[in-house]
Amino acid sequence: MKSKTIRRWSFVHTWTSLICTVFLLLLALTGLPLIFHHEIDHLLGDAPQVKELPADTPRLNLQQLVEAAQKHRPGEALQYFGFEDDEPNAVLTIMAATPGSEPNSSHTFMLDARTGEALETPSANGGFMLTMLRLHVDMFAGLPGKLWLAFMGLLFVVAIVSGTVLYLPFMRRLKFATVRQDKSTRLRWLDLHNLIGVVTLTWALVVGVTGVISACADLLIAAWRNDSLSAMVAPYRDAPPLTQLAPATRLLDIASDVAPGMQPDFIAFPGTRFSSEHHYAVFMKGSTHLTSHLLTPVLIDASTLHVTAVAERPWYMDAMGMSQPLHFGDYGGMPMKILWATLDGLTIVVLGSGVYLWVVRRRVAKPVLENVESVA
Amino acid sequence: MKPRQSNFWKVFGTPTVIALFTAAGLFAALLGDGIWDALSWLGLGIPAVLALRGLLQRR
Numbered sequence: 001m002k003s004k005t006i007r008r009w010s011f012v013h014t015w016t017s018l019i020c021t022v023f024l025l026l027l028a029l030t031g032l033p034l035i036f037h038h039e040i041d042h043l044l045g046d047a048p049q050v051k052e053l054p055a056d057t058p059r060l061n062l063q064q065l066v067e068a069a070q071k072h073r074p075g076e077a078l079q080y081f082g083f084e085d086d087e088p089n090a091v092l093t094i095m096a097a098t099p100g101s102e103p104n105s106s107h108t109f110m111l112d113a114r115t116g117e118a119l120e121t122p123s124a125n126g127g128f129m130l131t132m133l134r135l136h137v138d139m140f141a142g143l144p145g146k147l148w149l150a151f152m153g154l155l156f157v158v159a160i161v162s163g164t165v166l167y168l169p170f171m172r173r174l175k176f177a178t179v180r181q182d183k184s185t186r187l188r189w190l191d192l193h194n195l196i197g198v199v200t201l202t203w204a205l206v207v208g209v210t211g212v213i214s215a216c217a218d219l220l221i222a223a224w225r226n227d228s229l230s231a232m233v234a235p236y237r238d239a240p241p242l243t244q245l246a247p248a249t250r251l252l253d254i255a256s257d258v259a260p261g262m263q264p265d266f267i268a269f270p271g272t273r274f275s276s277e278h279h280y281a282v283f284m285k286g287s288t289h290l291t292s293h294l295l296t297p298v299l300i301d302a303s304t305l306h307v308t309a310v311a312e313r314p315w316y317m318d319a320m321g322m323s324q325p326l327h328f329g330d331y332g333g334m335p336m337k338i339l340w341a342t343l344d345g346l347t348i349v350v351l352g353s354g355v356y357l358w359v360v361r362r363r364v365a366k367p368v369l370e371n372v373e374s375v376a
Numbered sequence: 377m378k379p380r381q382s383n384f385w386k387v388f389g390t391p392t393v394i395a396l397f398t399a400a401g402l403f404a405a406l407l408g409d410g411i412w413d414a415l416s417w418l419g420l421g422i423p424a425v426l427a428l429r430g431l432l433q434r435r
Contacts, residue, residue: 176389198394203398289406340420346428
């Protein structure tokens with residue numbers, strides 16, 4: 001590699017990293033507790049305690065759960081019911097002033113599926129973990145915050161790629177995993193930056209790219225509403241607003257009939273951004289491990305309960321679905337979470353050592369490049 | 377000037393193997409539980425252990 005080429009890549013690597021480092025540090029630090037949000041909720045006593053009842057206790061039907069929710073928060077509108085595999089006896093419930101209220105002003109709690117008792121989930125509505133989440137997702141700046149972080153994620157990807165290119169001239173004369181301990185602190189950290197950077201490369205790329213995709217979720221959902229949803233609900237464009245919803249009782253049966261072999265993931269009540277003004281949308285997930293991340297919406301007319309359409313899944317909604325586990329690291333048990341946290345910590349070391357190397361290189365008049373050339 | 381092939385693989389050989397293990401690990405746990413999870417721990421454990429070893433080693 002010519003020294004001019006190296007210098008160019010070095011310029012790209014230096015500046016893409018420096019610009020995104022502060023934000024990447026924020027993401028890496030706030031991401032750390034989020035990996036263990038389930039465990040932390042339990043530790044803090046924020047996880048709802050679903051009562052132990054005999055296994056054959058009859059379950060309420062969906063309409064009874066709707067009524068229980070409305071009794072718990074009178075005057076508010078139901079937005080979503082969510083179904084979780086690890087808590088089959090409770091239904092995640094999200095309500096807000098109006099169905100179309102933005103997600104951050106919603107109230108989340110759980111309903112016992114057998115008694116209709118409301119169980120609060122404080123960490124979903126405020127406190128330390130929600131603060132971490134908001135800092136991680138949008139820095140309390142809404143869509144511009146998300147898009148800014150997505151842009152920082154793209155810079156991070158460019159920094160990783162350019163760093164990989166630079167790995168070659170730096171390591172040409174060195175055996176893999178060499179860490180020169182006896183020369184200088186700077187060389188030790190240069191070698192560590194190269195070693196840790198190159199071994200965590202794939203993980204960092206995957207978490208980076210899936211993070212960028214998740215940060216663009218609002219845009220993807222808006223595109224989906226434009227592409228698929230608006231065509232399907234076109235006949236309803238001039239229909240008067242609904243004053244009364246047909247009972248939710250049989251929604252899951254109706255959806256299962258048209259999406260055989262699939263499991264319900266969540267129900268969007270009419271008027272949310274996942275449904276239409278005139279439809280319930282039941283989001284069904286595949287029943288294998290892999291397809292359980294891919295959602296197929298079934299649109300059900302909210303006055304006649306007839307199925308209007310089983311929506312196509314555009315590729316970008318699948319990409320969004322698959323991005324979630326690959327970004328959260330929550331799909332391989334506790335050992336995976338610990339490895340995720342370790343790799344996250346190692347990324348912090350790469351970011352920190354990168355800044356250190358830049359500062360040292362500026363302070364000492366001898367640029368890193370000279371060093372590469374003398375090594376190469 | 378392109379780097380000579382041997383030079384390229386001398387530098388990137390081991391990192392490529394590690395990258396393949398990591399990618400396989402990331403994918404494995406998406407396919408199932410049990411053995412698939414264990415494969416993911418192996419695939420993600422390799423980069424974690426190599427990095428920590430470098431970080432913690434002292435002359």
